[in-house]
Amino acid sequence: MVSQIESSAPSEIFYPESDDQPMANNTEHFEMIVLVKGNLDILFADDPNVFIAGDLFWYPIQGNNKIKYAPDVMVALSRPKGRRSSYKQWEEGNQPPHVVFEIISPANTIAEMDRKLLxxxxxxxxxxxxxxSANNQLRVWLRGEYGLDWVDFGQTWVSPRLQITFDVSGEHWQLFYPDGQPFVTFGELMAQAQAAQQQAQAAQQQAQAAQQRLQQAVPRLLSMGLNREQVGDALGLSVEEVEAIALNL
Structure with a gap:
């Protein structure tokens, strides 16, 4: 009798979602990551095919869970939004992230940043x-014919892919939307929303007060002997509007 030995199927490769390291090393580092990621989310909120992530492992090679990095922020154009435990490039149409941001923290070493660049x-x-942020230095690389080329840009730079503007002319960098509006923190965004709500409420109250004044003025003018056309001319109303106010008295 010939015995057959079944070969065991190769075990499925596990791609870790975390390296158990903190996303940020201090509050400033965290706030800058959130600033970039959050405002890019707003910029591309209406485009279902722009995927933006922060501190998410990117695995470029199927079958190899050792080759990976988790950029502070990455943007993959032409990739659908949605939750991912990691960015496995072979599941993304073999599309690498187009744009990557790294915010230097005290824990970063020169050797580590060199490895990331490579x-x-x-x-x-x-x-x-x-x-x-320690010296307000922004370094930029763009892909050229032979790889990523360092760019000497002065104090302002516009991203070819994202069309956002970087400005390092002040004490700290500033980023701007394509329409020139600055990137804002969550706190600033909430303050703007509250201010807009207060303005809307004030405008509504003013409109209500104006309507009340009209409702008070119409009967007074009619009682003085003016006809509806004359009242309308005096108050900037149509005859129909005067009649509607008069009927509701």
């Missing part, structure tokens, strides 16, 4: 931004 260059990133 990784992003090797695996297809088109725009790579590193910001160091």
């Amino acid at each position: 990784f992003y260059e090797r695996h297809g990133v088109e725009e790579y931004y590193i910001y160091d």
Whole structure:
């Protein structure tokens, strides 16, 4: 009798979602990551095919869970929005993230940043931004014919892919939407929303007060002997509006 030995199927490769390291090393580092990621979410809120993530593992090679990095912020154009436990490139039409941001923290070393640059260059990133708040330095790389090329841009730079503007002319960087509006923090956004709500409420109250004044003026003018056309001319109302107010008295 010939015995057959069944070969065991290769075990499924596990792609970790976390390295158990904190997303940020201090409050400033965290706030800058949230500033970039949150405002990019707003910028592309109406485009279902722009995927934006923060501190998400990117695995560029199927079958290899060792080659990975988690950019502070990454943007993949032409990829649908939605939850992901990690960005597995072979499940994304083999599309690498187009734009990557790294915010320097005290924990970052020169060797680590060199490895990240090599990784992003090797695996297809088109725009790579590193910001160091300690000296307000923004470094920019764009993909050229032979890889990522460092760009000497002065104090302002416009992202070719995102059309946002970076400005390092002041004490800290500023980022601007394509229409020139500045990136804002969550607190600033809430303050703007509250101010807009208060303005809307004030406008509504003013409109109600104006309507009350009209309702009071119409009967007074009619009682003085003016006809509806004359009342309308005096108050800037049509005859129909005067009649409607008079009927509701």
